[in-house]
Amino acid sequence: MKKIMSGLLVLLVMANCKTEPKNSNGKLNIVTTTTMITDLVENIGGDKVNIQGLMGSGVDPHLYKASAGDVTKLSNADLIFYGGLHLEGKLVEVFEKMESQNLKTVAVSDALDKSTLIGSEYFASNYDPHIWFDVNNWENITKFVVEKLSMADPENKEFYMENGEQYLKKLENLNTDIKSIIEGLPKEKRVLVTAHDAFSYFGKAYDFEVVGLQGLSTATEAGVQDVQKISAFIIERKIKAIFVESSVPKRTIEALQASVNSKGHHVEIGGTLYSDALGNAGTFEGTYIGMFKYNVKTIVGALQ
The missing domain is CATH 3.40.50.1980 (Nitrogenase molybdenum iron protein domain)
Incomplete structure (x- = not known):
């Protein structure tokens, strides 16, 4: 397994050493891990980005392993959004290696103040990674994703900001509805x-x-x-x-x-x-x- 992982890392690093832009139609090529992150980036990026999600419905991110096809998607990405906090446990080494090579990986959990995270002595990262189950967290992550997309694609900054504002209003309404039901x-x-x-x-x-x-x-x-x-x-x-x-x-x-x-x-x-x-x-x-x-x-x- 270590040899396989090492091979994946080598492929990723070699592929990302290219200097030419990866987007072929003027849009950012974005790779996301979980379906929650994919949905969020789709709401903000709209038709200005190409999005490929690694994981589908019913997929457990804790146990997910990168395939050869995933390596191709990751190596061709302009920006990669993942959960962080060891949510994607078997991809941690891949993302850490990419980060060390100054490649464009974004852990959405970085949007949150660590003082607001729930700790656990039983988990490797010492923080609970299921941050999306507080809508307030997801609102902060929405703003963070808007910022990262705007930095990567400044020409469409206003588009991302407008979509972000619209989605934040939907999240505010969601929070109100949830509390009413509960x-x-x-x-x-x-x-x-x-x-x-x-x-x-x-x-x-x-x-x-x-x-x-x-x-x-x-x-x-x-x-x-x-x-x-x-x-x-x-x-x-x-x-x-x-x-x-x-x-x-x-x-x-x-x-x-x-x-x-x-x-x-x-x-x-x-x-x-x-x-x-x-x-x-x-x-x-x-x-x-x-x-x-x-x-x-x-x-x-x-x-x-």
Whole structure:
């Protein structure tokens, strides 16, 4: 595996040593990693940029490995946007090498003050990378992306700024809608149990107690003791529903449900939440705003 990774790094560095512009139609060639970032850059960049997203719906960024095709996309990019904070765990070495070569990589997490990040002693970066689950974070990241696009393509700065302002208004409306929906759920019922610990920013921003069966990264498997511990928690708190995630195998949540039910407390699987990836392209859930509304309605509806 190390030899393969070294080969990818060499290809990236060699390809990016070219001095000629990579864009063939006057537009920036942009590569993004997760679907959330792809959606954001599409909203701001519009028809002034060419965007290629590495990851699609249902793809787990924690476990994603670069393919030969990805190397080509990355090497031909004028600008690369990725999550950072070790979200794309198996691509970290690639991005760090590119950064050391002064290539144009942008970690959107750099938009945030580290004092606002949620730390974890169990995760390699010491910060929770699921920053998009607080709309306030996404607003700051929107401004950051506008700035980076404007610096890379100053001729279209006004276009990016205008699109950014329009999208910020949509995010403001989204935040208002989310809070309105959540207000209908009594505080004692705001306990969210999911497959892995992806919703801590959501919990902090919208007053939910959040429990993940797995850790911050899906590379960490849940054990029998984890299942038993959370099973006891669900029974004690009389929680009505738990949730699977679109990018995480549902077997661990099904095992948790079976454990709870075997002890005489019935718990439902309240639905599938989008955590590390958006829904299918072209659907309501395939956008950041649609995903967030869908998640909140699913959570509140199941816990009522």
